[in-house]
Amino acid sequence: MNGRKLGASGLTVSEIALGNWITHGAQVNNETANACVHAALDAGITTFDTADVYSETRAETVLGQALKGIRRESIELCTKVYHPTGTGHNDRGLSRKHMMEACHASLKRLQTDYIDVYYAHRFDPTVSLDETFLAFSDLVRQGKVLYVGVSEWTADQITKGAALAQELRVPLVSSQPQYSMLWRVIEDEVIPACQREGIGQVVWSPLAQGILSGKYAPDKPLPLGSRASTSAGAPFFERLAGQWLRTDVLLAVSKLSSVALEVGLTLPQLAIAWVLQNPHVSAAIIGASKPEQVQENVKGAGVRLELEVMKQIDTILDSLVERDPAKTG
């Protein structure tokens, strides 16, 4: 597994990171979660992504336990703040109060003294950027956070945040957007803005939540145990990937399988390799409900796809690709 620098920072992340949204603490039991984390470590993955809100905070706890005994210096632990973690009016958002409290709670659940990259999980229009970045700055000065990131912020929000980050000497080094062969909304605005600021992309759902694994076939029942079919996964799948569960998309995806075969990859490997062809992408965060998926998907790293193959993919997907920057966030 190769590493890539996270934007213009000195931090190296593994090209493929393992995330635990929906899976740990919800869709899969702790034994499977542990097996997935260890399959990732065995494959050379060093970067792990979670969030306080995942599985109502259980995901951080499960990840903290799974990583117990692993040399802290050998991994990069990333988590996020913003979405509600309680019912109180301050249990959410990017206020100084919630960010400080959320960070302390994440550190406890992850059983660590510091977070490598701490993300603002969304933009918070109800709090001034000054307040948010001062809180980030203090967490960094306290040594509880090493680097800072934002997730699903627009180009304009990122540019404004970067100006404050520079003023306060906050290492804002990462953007975490959705990016896949089907969802390319960051290409026109977010990536150029981040490039100007030295911010790297750590992208989520490179398989469009499993659609790009090819297992969802047109006119067939949902595969048993798949994210779309389980109570833990279905609501999230429906909201963010439901749009792709239609015949034209699924037929196009099945055509991509032949492209994958031609280049000696499986379809999930091709989808991950595609994301990693973009030089602005520092890492692709994969999810897994089984260790075998991790073992298969890591082979999408370190692959060079010829221009001809990239063109074939574009021809097959054509108008099915979402590119509208207004869909960010």
Ligand code: NDP
């Ligand atoms: P993917 O697009 O990689 O989807 C992962 C899911 O696809 C797996 O859980 C599995 O689901 C299925 N899958 C994976 N590999 C295979 C395979 N080889 N064959 C068949 N099915 C496969 O990523 P996620 O949507 O899970 O997102 C990854 C991470 O990104 C999250 O864990 C989180 O850390 C981060 N994220 C960040 C967000 C943000 O707002 N910042 C939002 C969403 C995610 P199953 O087997 O259950 O069908």
